[in-house]
Amino acid sequence: MKGLLHDGLVARPWAVEVSIEAVRLRARAPDDASIDLDWPLPDVQETLRSDGRYSLSRNEEDARIIVEADDWRALSGRSGAAIRRSGRRREARLISSLTVAGLGVAALVFVGIPMAARPLALNTPPALESRFGANMERQLSVPFRACSSSPRGAALLSGLGARLGAASDTPFPIRVRAVQAPFVNAFALPGGTILVTGELIARAEGPDELAAVLAHEIAHIERRHAMQAAWRAMGAGLLLDAVVGGGSGAGQQLIVLAGGFADHRFSRALEAEADQRAIELLRAEEISTRGMADFFGRLANREDTLKLRAAAEWFQTHPDTANRAEAARRAIRPGRPALSQQEWIVLRKVCR
Ligand SMILES: [Zn+2]
Known part of the structure:
Protein backbone atom coordinates (compact mmCIF):
# COMPACT_ATOMS: atom_id res chain seq x y z
CA MET A 1 0.00 0.00 0.00
CA LYS A 2 1.28 3.50 -0.84
CA GLY A 3 1.68 6.24 1.72
CA LEU A 4 3.38 9.57 2.33
CA LEU A 5 5.84 9.81 5.18
CA HIS A 6 6.28 13.21 6.82
CA ASP A 7 9.35 12.64 8.93
CA GLY A 8 8.93 15.85 10.95
CA LEU A 9 12.42 16.96 9.88
CA VAL A 10 12.08 18.10 6.30
CA ALA A 11 9.04 19.63 4.63
CA ARG A 12 9.09 17.29 1.67
CA PRO A 13 7.24 14.02 2.34
CA TRP A 14 8.69 10.67 1.32
CA ALA A 15 6.71 8.31 -0.90
CA VAL A 16 6.73 5.05 1.01
CA GLU A 17 5.44 1.54 0.68
CA VAL A 18 3.44 0.70 3.80
CA SER A 19 2.98 -2.87 4.95
CA ILE A 20 2.08 -4.87 8.03
CA GLU A 21 4.53 -7.62 8.90
CA ALA A 22 3.42 -9.84 11.77
CA VAL A 23 2.80 -7.29 14.54
CA ARG A 24 4.74 -4.37 13.08
CA LEU A 25 3.94 -1.55 10.72
CA ARG A 26 6.70 -0.96 8.19
CA ALA A 27 7.17 2.00 5.85
CA ARG A 28 10.04 1.98 3.40
CA ALA A 29 11.07 4.42 0.67
CA PRO A 30 11.89 2.48 -2.49
CA ASP A 31 14.56 5.02 -3.48
CA ASP A 32 16.21 5.60 -0.10
CA ALA A 33 17.26 2.68 2.05
CA SER A 34 17.73 4.91 5.12
CA ILE A 35 13.97 5.51 5.26
CA ASP A 36 12.75 2.40 7.02
CA LEU A 37 10.17 2.92 9.73
CA ASP A 38 9.32 -0.02 11.93
CA TRP A 39 6.63 0.54 14.56
CA PRO A 40 5.03 -2.09 16.83
CA LEU A 41 1.34 -2.17 15.85
CA PRO A 42 0.01 -1.59 19.39
CA ASP A 43 1.92 1.75 19.38
CA VAL A 44 0.38 2.91 16.13
CA GLN A 45 -2.26 5.57 16.48
CA GLU A 46 -4.63 6.36 13.64
CA THR A 47 -6.37 9.71 13.21
CA LEU A 48 -9.03 10.33 10.57
CA ARG A 49 -8.19 13.63 8.89
CA SER A 50 -10.64 16.19 7.59
CA ASP A 51 -9.64 15.25 4.01
CA GLY A 52 -10.86 11.68 4.59
CA ARG A 53 -7.37 10.17 4.73
CA TYR A 54 -5.74 8.62 7.79
CA SER A 55 -2.70 9.91 9.61
CA LEU A 56 -0.67 7.21 11.38
CA SER A 57 1.68 8.14 14.18
CA ARG A 58 3.48 6.68 17.14
CA ASN A 59 3.47 8.23 20.62
CA GLU A 60 5.78 11.22 20.95
CA GLU A 61 7.39 10.88 17.58
CA ASP A 62 6.95 13.59 14.99
CA ALA A 63 6.80 11.24 12.02
CA ARG A 64 3.39 10.81 10.34
CA ILE A 65 2.33 8.50 7.57
CA ILE A 66 -0.62 9.68 5.47
CA VAL A 67 -2.60 6.92 3.78
CA GLU A 68 -5.80 6.62 1.78
CA ALA A 69 -8.70 5.55 4.00
CA ASP A 70 -9.81 2.55 1.91
CA ASP A 71 -6.27 1.18 1.55
CA TRP A 72 -5.63 1.53 5.24
CA ARG A 73 -8.93 -0.02 6.34
CA ALA A 74 -8.27 -2.99 4.07
CA LEU A 75 -4.69 -3.44 5.29
CA SER A 76 -5.34 -2.94 9.01
CA GLY A 77 -8.57 -4.98 8.78
CA ARG A 78 -6.70 -7.94 7.28
CA SER A 79 -4.09 -7.80 10.03
CA GLY A 80 -6.84 -8.07 12.66
CA ALA A 81 -4.78 -5.87 14.97
CA ALA A 82 -6.39 -3.32 17.24
CA ILE A 83 -5.08 0.09 16.21
CA ARG A 84 -5.39 2.93 18.68
CA ARG A 85 -7.70 5.67 17.56
CA SER A 86 -6.67 9.08 18.65
CA GLY A 87 -8.31 12.34 19.46
CA ARG A 88 -11.98 12.92 19.94
CA ARG A 89 -13.19 9.55 18.71
CA ARG A 90 -11.23 7.69 21.33
CA GLU A 91 -12.37 10.07 24.01
CA ALA A 92 -16.00 9.69 23.00
CA ARG A 93 -15.75 5.94 23.20
CA LEU A 94 -14.09 6.04 26.56
CA ILE A 95 -16.63 8.41 28.02
ZN1 LIG B 1 13.63 9.17 32.92
Whole structure:
Protein backbone atom coordinates (compact mmCIF):
# COMPACT_ATOMS: atom_id res chain seq x y z
CA MET A 1 0.00 0.00 0.00
CA LYS A 2 1.28 3.50 -0.84
CA GLY A 3 1.68 6.24 1.72
CA LEU A 4 3.38 9.57 2.33
CA LEU A 5 5.84 9.81 5.18
CA HIS A 6 6.28 13.21 6.82
CA ASP A 7 9.35 12.64 8.93
CA GLY A 8 8.93 15.85 10.95
CA LEU A 9 12.42 16.96 9.88
CA VAL A 10 12.08 18.10 6.30
CA ALA A 11 9.04 19.63 4.63
CA ARG A 12 9.09 17.29 1.67
CA PRO A 13 7.24 14.02 2.34
CA TRP A 14 8.69 10.67 1.32
CA ALA A 15 6.71 8.31 -0.90
CA VAL A 16 6.73 5.05 1.01
CA GLU A 17 5.44 1.54 0.68
CA VAL A 18 3.44 0.70 3.80
CA SER A 19 2.98 -2.87 4.95
CA ILE A 20 2.08 -4.87 8.03
CA GLU A 21 4.53 -7.62 8.90
CA ALA A 22 3.42 -9.84 11.77
CA VAL A 23 2.80 -7.29 14.54
CA ARG A 24 4.74 -4.37 13.08
CA LEU A 25 3.94 -1.55 10.72
CA ARG A 26 6.70 -0.96 8.19
CA ALA A 27 7.17 2.00 5.85
CA ARG A 28 10.04 1.98 3.40
CA ALA A 29 11.07 4.42 0.67
CA PRO A 30 11.89 2.48 -2.49
CA ASP A 31 14.56 5.02 -3.48
CA ASP A 32 16.21 5.60 -0.10
CA ALA A 33 17.26 2.68 2.05
CA SER A 34 17.73 4.91 5.12
CA ILE A 35 13.97 5.51 5.26
CA ASP A 36 12.75 2.40 7.02
CA LEU A 37 10.17 2.92 9.73
CA ASP A 38 9.32 -0.02 11.93
CA TRP A 39 6.63 0.54 14.56
CA PRO A 40 5.03 -2.09 16.83
CA LEU A 41 1.34 -2.17 15.85
CA PRO A 42 0.01 -1.59 19.39
CA ASP A 43 1.92 1.75 19.38
CA VAL A 44 0.38 2.91 16.13
CA GLN A 45 -2.26 5.57 16.48
CA GLU A 46 -4.63 6.36 13.64
CA THR A 47 -6.37 9.71 13.21
CA LEU A 48 -9.03 10.33 10.57
CA ARG A 49 -8.19 13.63 8.89
CA SER A 50 -10.64 16.19 7.59
CA ASP A 51 -9.64 15.25 4.01
CA GLY A 52 -10.86 11.68 4.59
CA ARG A 53 -7.37 10.17 4.73
CA TYR A 54 -5.74 8.62 7.79
CA SER A 55 -2.70 9.91 9.61
CA LEU A 56 -0.67 7.21 11.38
CA SER A 57 1.68 8.14 14.18
CA ARG A 58 3.48 6.68 17.14
CA ASN A 59 3.47 8.23 20.62
CA GLU A 60 5.78 11.22 20.95
CA GLU A 61 7.39 10.88 17.58
CA ASP A 62 6.95 13.59 14.99
CA ALA A 63 6.80 11.24 12.02
CA ARG A 64 3.39 10.81 10.34
CA ILE A 65 2.33 8.50 7.57
CA ILE A 66 -0.62 9.68 5.47
CA VAL A 67 -2.60 6.92 3.78
CA GLU A 68 -5.80 6.62 1.78
CA ALA A 69 -8.70 5.55 4.00
CA ASP A 70 -9.81 2.55 1.91
CA ASP A 71 -6.27 1.18 1.55
CA TRP A 72 -5.63 1.53 5.24
CA ARG A 73 -8.93 -0.02 6.34
CA ALA A 74 -8.27 -2.99 4.07
CA LEU A 75 -4.69 -3.44 5.29
CA SER A 76 -5.34 -2.94 9.01
CA GLY A 77 -8.57 -4.98 8.78
CA ARG A 78 -6.70 -7.94 7.28
CA SER A 79 -4.09 -7.80 10.03
CA GLY A 80 -6.84 -8.07 12.66
CA ALA A 81 -4.78 -5.87 14.97
CA ALA A 82 -6.39 -3.32 17.24
CA ILE A 83 -5.08 0.09 16.21
CA ARG A 84 -5.39 2.93 18.68
CA ARG A 85 -7.70 5.67 17.56
CA SER A 86 -6.67 9.08 18.65
CA GLY A 87 -8.31 12.34 19.46
CA ARG A 88 -11.98 12.92 19.94
CA ARG A 89 -13.19 9.55 18.71
CA ARG A 90 -11.23 7.69 21.33
CA GLU A 91 -12.37 10.07 24.01
CA ALA A 92 -16.00 9.69 23.00
CA ARG A 93 -15.75 5.94 23.20
CA LEU A 94 -14.09 6.04 26.56
CA ILE A 95 -16.63 8.41 28.02
CA SER A 96 -19.57 6.30 26.88
CA SER A 97 -17.99 3.19 28.41
CA LEU A 98 -17.38 5.01 31.61
CA THR A 99 -20.93 6.29 31.82
CA VAL A 100 -21.95 2.65 31.97
CA ALA A 101 -19.45 1.92 34.69
CA GLY A 102 -20.57 4.96 36.65
CA LEU A 103 -19.16 8.44 36.86
CA GLY A 104 -18.13 7.93 40.46
CA VAL A 105 -15.75 5.22 39.38
CA ALA A 106 -14.47 7.43 36.60
CA ALA A 107 -13.61 10.15 39.06
CA LEU A 108 -11.84 7.67 41.29
CA VAL A 109 -9.87 6.10 38.48
CA PHE A 110 -8.81 9.25 36.70
CA VAL A 111 -8.48 11.64 39.59
CA GLY A 112 -8.27 9.55 42.77
CA ILE A 113 -5.75 6.88 41.82
CA PRO A 114 -3.31 9.21 40.07
CA MET A 115 -3.39 11.56 43.04
CA ALA A 116 -2.95 8.66 45.43
CA ALA A 117 -0.14 7.07 43.42
CA ARG A 118 2.53 9.29 44.93
CA PRO A 119 1.63 8.80 48.61
CA LEU A 120 1.03 5.11 47.91
CA ALA A 121 4.48 4.82 46.35
CA LEU A 122 6.20 6.77 49.11
CA ASN A 123 4.53 4.56 51.73
CA THR A 124 5.23 1.24 50.02
CA PRO A 125 7.56 -0.72 52.33
CA PRO A 126 11.04 -0.74 50.70
CA ALA A 127 11.22 -4.53 51.15
CA LEU A 128 8.09 -4.94 49.05
CA GLU A 129 9.44 -2.64 46.35
CA SER A 130 12.75 -4.56 46.34
CA ARG A 131 10.90 -7.85 45.85
CA PHE A 132 8.84 -6.34 43.06
CA GLY A 133 12.03 -5.03 41.41
CA ALA A 134 13.86 -8.35 41.75
CA ASN A 135 10.95 -10.08 40.06
CA MET A 136 10.94 -7.59 37.25
CA GLU A 137 14.70 -7.92 36.82
CA ARG A 138 14.39 -11.69 36.53
CA GLN A 139 11.83 -11.32 33.77
CA LEU A 140 13.86 -8.68 31.96
CA SER A 141 17.01 -10.80 32.07
CA VAL A 142 15.57 -12.95 29.29
CA PRO A 143 15.15 -10.28 26.60
CA PHE A 144 18.03 -8.16 27.96
CA ARG A 145 21.03 -10.35 28.59
CA ALA A 146 23.70 -8.97 30.89
CA CYS A 147 26.93 -7.73 29.31
CA SER A 148 29.84 -9.71 30.68
CA SER A 149 32.78 -8.76 28.45
CA SER A 150 34.74 -6.90 31.11
CA PRO A 151 34.38 -7.46 34.86
CA ARG A 152 36.55 -4.38 35.46
CA GLY A 153 34.29 -2.32 33.23
CA ALA A 154 31.24 -3.62 35.09
CA ALA A 155 32.85 -2.71 38.42
CA LEU A 156 33.58 0.84 37.23
CA LEU A 157 30.00 1.20 36.03
CA SER A 158 28.47 0.08 39.30
CA GLY A 159 31.05 2.13 41.21
CA LEU A 160 29.93 5.29 39.41
CA GLY A 161 26.30 4.44 40.19
CA ALA A 162 27.07 3.76 43.86
CA ARG A 163 28.93 7.06 44.15
CA LEU A 164 25.99 9.05 42.79
CA GLY A 165 23.58 6.92 44.81
CA ALA A 166 25.44 7.83 48.00
CA ALA A 167 24.66 11.50 47.32
CA SER A 168 20.93 10.71 47.13
CA ASP A 169 18.41 9.92 49.88
CA THR A 170 17.28 6.59 48.56
CA PRO A 171 16.74 3.67 50.96
CA PHE A 172 17.87 1.30 48.17
CA PRO A 173 21.40 0.27 47.32
CA ILE A 174 22.03 1.46 43.75
CA ARG A 175 23.10 -1.35 41.43
CA VAL A 176 23.94 -0.58 37.81
CA ARG A 177 24.12 -3.29 35.17
CA ALA A 178 24.88 -3.09 31.48
CA VAL A 179 22.60 -5.13 29.22
CA GLN A 180 22.72 -6.08 25.57
CA ALA A 181 20.13 -4.18 23.55
CA PRO A 182 20.30 -2.52 20.16
CA PHE A 183 18.86 0.81 21.32
CA VAL A 184 19.79 3.75 23.51
CA ASN A 185 18.07 3.59 26.88
CA ALA A 186 18.38 3.21 30.63
CA PHE A 187 15.72 1.90 33.00
CA ALA A 188 15.31 2.39 36.73
CA LEU A 189 13.60 -0.67 38.16
CA PRO A 190 11.79 -0.57 41.50
CA GLY A 191 14.19 -1.33 44.32
CA GLY A 192 17.35 0.40 43.07
CA THR A 193 18.54 -1.53 40.04
CA ILE A 194 19.42 0.43 36.90
CA LEU A 195 19.78 -1.26 33.53
CA VAL A 196 21.83 0.62 30.94
CA THR A 197 21.94 -0.62 27.36
CA GLY A 198 25.28 -1.31 25.69
CA GLU A 199 24.14 0.97 22.89
CA LEU A 200 23.77 3.87 25.31
CA ILE A 201 27.28 3.32 26.65
CA ALA A 202 28.58 3.16 23.08
CA ARG A 203 26.74 6.35 22.15
CA ALA A 204 27.86 8.35 25.21
CA GLU A 205 30.78 10.60 24.35
CA GLY A 206 32.41 10.62 27.76
CA PRO A 207 31.96 9.57 31.38
CA ASP A 208 30.08 12.77 32.24
CA GLU A 209 27.29 11.88 29.84
CA LEU A 210 26.93 8.44 31.34
CA ALA A 211 27.04 9.93 34.85
CA ALA A 212 24.20 12.27 33.87
CA VAL A 213 22.05 9.35 32.71
CA LEU A 214 22.80 7.42 35.92
CA ALA A 215 22.01 10.47 38.08
CA HIS A 216 18.69 10.84 36.24
CA GLU A 217 17.80 7.18 36.84
CA ILE A 218 18.87 7.40 40.49
CA ALA A 219 16.51 10.35 40.86
CA HIS A 220 13.69 8.14 39.51
CA ILE A 221 14.59 5.55 42.15
CA GLU A 222 14.91 8.05 44.99
CA ARG A 223 11.49 9.56 44.17
CA ARG A 224 10.08 6.08 43.69
CA HIS A 225 8.71 6.89 40.26
CA ALA A 226 8.56 3.27 39.08
CA MET A 227 6.37 2.47 42.09
CA GLN A 228 4.13 5.45 41.32
CA ALA A 229 3.64 4.22 37.78
CA ALA A 230 2.96 0.70 39.07
CA TRP A 231 0.35 1.93 41.56
CA ARG A 232 -1.36 3.92 38.85
CA ALA A 233 -1.56 0.94 36.53
CA MET A 234 -2.39 -1.70 39.14
CA GLY A 235 -4.77 0.42 41.16
CA ALA A 236 -6.88 1.48 38.21
CA GLY A 237 -6.82 -2.00 36.67
CA LEU A 238 -7.92 -3.75 39.86
CA LEU A 239 -10.68 -1.27 40.45
CA LEU A 240 -12.09 -1.50 36.97
CA ASP A 241 -11.98 -5.27 36.98
CA ALA A 242 -13.98 -5.26 40.18
CA VAL A 243 -16.60 -3.00 38.60
CA VAL A 244 -16.77 -4.30 35.05
CA GLY A 245 -16.36 -7.89 36.15
CA GLY A 246 -13.18 -9.92 36.20
CA GLY A 247 -12.34 -12.08 33.23
CA SER A 248 -14.28 -10.04 30.71
CA GLY A 249 -11.14 -8.15 29.83
CA ALA A 250 -13.22 -5.00 29.55
CA GLY A 251 -11.51 -3.42 32.53
CA GLN A 252 -8.09 -4.11 31.06
CA GLN A 253 -9.18 -2.78 27.69
CA LEU A 254 -10.40 0.40 29.26
CA ILE A 255 -7.12 0.89 31.09
CA VAL A 256 -5.15 0.46 27.89
CA LEU A 257 -7.33 3.08 26.24
CA ALA A 258 -7.21 5.40 29.20
CA GLY A 259 -3.46 4.98 29.57
CA GLY A 260 -2.81 7.22 26.62
CA PHE A 261 -4.59 10.13 28.27
CA ALA A 262 -2.82 10.90 31.45
CA ASP A 263 0.43 9.14 30.83
CA HIS A 264 2.17 11.72 28.69
CA ARG A 265 1.54 14.44 31.23
CA PHE A 266 2.41 12.09 34.07
CA SER A 267 5.67 10.95 32.49
CA ARG A 268 6.69 14.47 31.48
CA ALA A 269 6.29 15.61 35.06
CA LEU A 270 8.35 12.70 36.38
CA GLU A 271 11.08 13.25 33.76
CA ALA A 272 11.38 16.92 34.62
CA GLU A 273 11.58 16.09 38.33
CA ALA A 274 14.27 13.47 37.67
CA ASP A 275 16.33 15.89 35.54
CA GLN A 276 16.27 18.55 38.19
CA ARG A 277 17.28 16.14 40.91
CA ALA A 278 19.99 14.64 38.66
CA ILE A 279 21.61 18.06 38.37
CA GLU A 280 21.71 18.30 42.17
CA LEU A 281 23.26 14.83 42.47
CA LEU A 282 25.93 15.61 39.86
CA ARG A 283 26.77 18.87 41.62
CA ALA A 284 26.99 17.10 44.98
CA GLU A 285 29.63 14.84 43.44
CA GLU A 286 31.27 17.84 41.73
CA ILE A 287 30.70 16.26 38.32
CA SER A 288 30.17 18.72 35.48
CA THR A 289 26.52 18.97 34.48
CA ARG A 290 27.55 19.69 30.90
CA GLY A 291 27.33 15.96 30.08
CA MET A 292 23.59 16.05 30.62
CA ALA A 293 23.07 18.96 28.23
CA ASP A 294 25.37 17.37 25.65
CA PHE A 295 23.70 13.98 25.77
CA PHE A 296 20.11 15.24 25.59
CA GLY A 297 21.15 17.79 22.99
CA ARG A 298 22.57 15.11 20.76
CA LEU A 299 19.48 12.92 21.10
CA ALA A 300 17.24 15.87 20.44
CA ASN A 301 19.12 16.73 17.28
CA ARG A 302 16.18 16.22 14.98
CA GLU A 303 18.27 15.59 11.91
CA ASP A 304 19.32 12.26 13.32
CA THR A 305 16.08 10.98 14.72
CA LEU A 306 14.71 9.12 11.77
CA LYS A 307 17.95 7.56 10.66
CA LEU A 308 19.03 6.70 14.18
CA ARG A 309 15.93 4.74 14.96
CA ALA A 310 17.76 3.49 18.00
CA ALA A 311 17.36 6.89 19.58
CA ALA A 312 13.60 6.71 19.11
CA GLU A 313 13.39 4.21 21.95
CA TRP A 314 14.74 6.86 24.25
CA PHE A 315 12.17 9.36 23.03
CA GLN A 316 9.40 6.96 23.81
CA THR A 317 10.24 6.66 27.48
CA HIS A 318 11.82 10.10 27.80
CA PRO A 319 9.55 12.57 26.03
CA ASP A 320 10.33 16.19 25.34
CA THR A 321 14.07 15.71 24.91
CA ALA A 322 14.65 19.01 23.12
CA ASN A 323 13.18 21.09 25.95
CA ARG A 324 15.00 19.03 28.51
CA ALA A 325 18.29 19.55 26.68
CA GLU A 326 17.63 23.28 26.82
CA ALA A 327 16.85 23.16 30.55
CA ALA A 328 20.02 21.16 31.20
CA ARG A 329 22.05 23.66 29.17
CA ARG A 330 20.81 26.50 31.35
CA ALA A 331 21.93 24.60 34.45
CA ILE A 332 25.49 23.86 33.27
CA ARG A 333 28.16 24.11 35.97
CA PRO A 334 31.77 23.07 35.53
CA GLY A 335 33.15 20.19 37.55
CA ARG A 336 35.58 17.31 37.50
CA PRO A 337 35.29 14.46 35.00
CA ALA A 338 33.18 11.62 36.43
CA LEU A 339 35.95 9.12 35.58
CA SER A 340 39.52 9.36 34.30
CA GLN A 341 40.08 8.79 30.60
CA GLN A 342 41.74 5.48 31.46
CA GLU A 343 38.73 4.32 33.50
CA TRP A 344 36.32 5.41 30.77
CA ILE A 345 38.16 3.29 28.20
CA VAL A 346 37.88 0.25 30.48
CA LEU A 347 34.22 0.89 31.30
CA ARG A 348 33.29 1.05 27.63
CA LYS A 349 34.52 -2.49 27.15
CA VAL A 350 31.74 -3.84 29.36
CA CYS A 351 29.48 -4.75 26.42
CA ARG A 352 32.01 -5.49 23.73
ZN1 LIG B 1 13.63 9.17 32.92
